[in-house]
Amino acid sequence: xxxxxxxxxxxxxxxxxxxxxxxxxxxxxxxxxxxxxxxxxxxxxxxxxxxxxxxxxxxxxxxxxxxxxxxxxxxxxxxxxxxxxxxxxxxxxxxxxxxxxxxxxxxxxxxxxxxxxxxxxxxxxxxxxxxxxxxxxxxxxxxxxxxxxxxxxxxxxxxxxxxxxxxxxxxxxxxxxxxxxxxxxxxxxxxxxxxxxxxxxxxxxxxxxxxxxxxxxxxxxxxxxxxxxxxxxxxxxxxxxxxxxxxxxxxxxxxxxxxxxxxxxxxxxxxxxxxxxxxxxxxxxxxxxxxxxxxxxxxxxxxxx
Numbered sequence: 001x002x003x004x005x006x007x008x009x010x011x012x013x014x015x016x017x018x019x020x021x022x023x024x025x026x027x028x029x030x031x032x033x034x035x036x037x038x039x040x041x042x043x044x045x046x047x048x049x050x051x052x053x054x055x056x057x058x059x060x061x062x063x064x065x066x067x068x069x070x071x072x073x074x075x076x077x078x079x080x081x082x083x084x085x086x087x088x089x090x091x092x093x094x095x096x097x098x099x100x101x102x103x104x105x106x107x108x109x110x111x112x113x114x115x116x117x118x119x120x121x122x123x124x125x126x127x128x129x130x131x132x133x134x135x136x137x138x139x140x141x142x143x144x145x146x147x148x149x150x151x152x153x154x155x156x157x158x159x160x161x162x163x164x165x166x167x168x169x170x171x172x173x174x175x176x177x178x179x180x181x182x183x184x185x186x187x188x189x190x191x192x193x194x195x196x197x198x199x200x201x202x203x204x205x206x207x208x209x210x211x212x213x214x215x216x217x218x219x220x221x222x223x224x225x226x227x228x229x230x231x232x233x234x235x236x237x238x239x240x241x242x243x244x245x246x247x248x249x250x251x252x253x254x255x256x257x258x259x260x261x262x263x264x265x266x267x268x269x270x271x272x273x274x275x276x277x278x279x280x281x282x283x284x285x286x287x288x289x290x291x292x293x294x295x296x297x298x299x300x301x302x303x304x305x
Contacts, residue, residue, distance in 0.1 A: 034113075035248060035251060036110070036111070036112055036113060036247035036248055036250075036251055037113070037247070037248060038061070038246060038247070038248070039058045039061050039065055039107065039110055039113070039247065040058065040061060041058055041059055041060060041061060041121050041122045042057075042058070042059075042116050042117050042118075042119065042120070042121050042122070043057075043058045043113055043115070043116050044056070044057055044058075044070065044089070044090075044091070044095075044113065044114045044115040044116060044117065045058060045067070045110045045111065045112065045113050045114065045247075046110075046111045046112045046113075046114055047067070047105070047109045047110055047111060047162055048109065048111045049109050049161060049162055049165045050161075052158050052161050052162070053111075054069050054155065054158050054159075054162075055069065055070045055071065055072075055114065056068065056069060056070060056105075056110075057069075057070050057095075057097055057117060057121065058121075059102065059121045059122065059126075060104075060122070061107075063107065063242050063245075064104055064105060064106055064107055065104070065105050065107055065110070066102055066103070066104050066105075067102065067103065067105055068097055068098055068099055068100075068101055068102040068103075069097075069098045069101055069155040069158065069159060070095055070096060070097050070098070071095075071096045071151075072091070072093055072094075072095065072096075073096065074094040074095070074096045074138070076096065076138075076147060076148050076151040077096040077137075077138025077139075077148070078138045078139070078140065078141060078148045078151075078152060079137055079138055079139055079140045080098070080099070080100050080137075080138075081096050081097065081098050081099070081137065081138040082096075082097045082099050082127055082130060082131075082135055082136075082137060082138075083095070083096050083097070083135060083136050083137065083138055084097060084117060084119070084130060084135045085133070085134040085135060087118070087134065088117055088118050088119055088130065088133060088134065088135060089115060089116070089117045089118065090115040090116045090117075090118075091114070091115045095117070096138065098152070098155055099127055101152075101155055101156055101159050103159045103160075103162065103163050104163065105159075105162045105163055105165075106162075106163075106165055106166070106245065107245050107246060107247065108165065108167055108244075108245040108246075108247075108250055109162045109165050110247045110250075111247065111250070112247075113247075119133070119135075167245075167264075167265065167268050168236065168241045168244075168245070168268075168272070169230070169231050169233070169235070169236065169269055169272070169273075170231075170235060171231065171232075171233050171234045171235030171236065172231060172232050172233075173206065173232070173233070173234040173235070174232045175203070175206060175209075175210065175229070175232040175233055175234075176203070176204060176205060176206030177206075178222050178224075178232055179203070179204055179218075179222070180204070182221060182222050182223070184204070184221055184222075185204075186200040186201050186204050187200070188221075189203060189204065189218075192217055192218070192221055193214055193217040193218060194217075195214070199281075206234070208277065208280050209233035209234060209236075209273050209276050209277050209280070210229060210230070210233060210273065210277065211270075211273050211274040211276075211277035211278070212226065212230065212269070212270035212273065212274050213274075214277070215227075215229035215230050215270075215273075226266075227265075227266055227269060230269045230270065230273050231269065233273055233276075236272050236273065236276050237276065237291075239288075239291055240272060240275060240276060240279075240289075240291050240294075240295075241272070243291045243292060243295060244268070244271065244272050244275070244295065249271075249295060252271070252299045252303065253267045253268050253271055254267070255303055256270065256271060256299070256302055256303060259302075259303065271295075271298065271299070271302075274298050274302070275291070275294050275295050275298045278294060278297065278298055279291075279294045282294075
């Protein structure tokens, strides 16, 4: 995953400019600039992962989404592509939808909502309903050099990359072993990291995860990077990963990356292990944390200070 921050903001600026160029309503322009919420069927979203940026139509949601690629240029629509009329989308332009390239994608590839379609895409056979309302199919390529071949191939590759996109650390759980190999005693951890004796013992025993601040102090003692220290933690709880993968949280991770001048991946590691360590200190190990509250508290502190 590439570094973001300024690039992400510039990308959003380009999307807003594109929106303006096709005379999109103030309502849609506001949606692009707004804090992202949770996706829902019939919404149009920008997806971004590394250098890949595409627009998508969401048709199903749970902890992941089913989505299909779209373009505002219907001239590249082939015979397997559905072209919605300008009246069938909030963008007020024709919209090419590659319905046969629908894939189940992780929610964390979603970036910003850009609009909606006025078609009930949650219904089986919604494409037939859309055609009855004025939509049409594209046309077959006229030759091997027809650009529609290249467009389809690019979109297919992009959807594959989105399906494979991962950010959550697997967590090797090697941190206690690394500290033992470096002969780091609890007292040395207390002195170097400014932590309590209880936490130093828990770290040495592999009972808790380090957060990004602790990783920064521990990295030179172990002779590895801060990111490697974080990845040596145990795997974060599945419930926390699900909550951190929502578009709203990704937006906060991007702000954290921008504030600290680090990559999106490093910011995601810092955030998830920061939240996990914070929850362990506040709730102990015997109680399941309220992850939403813990994430809110973490970003309130890290983004406002």
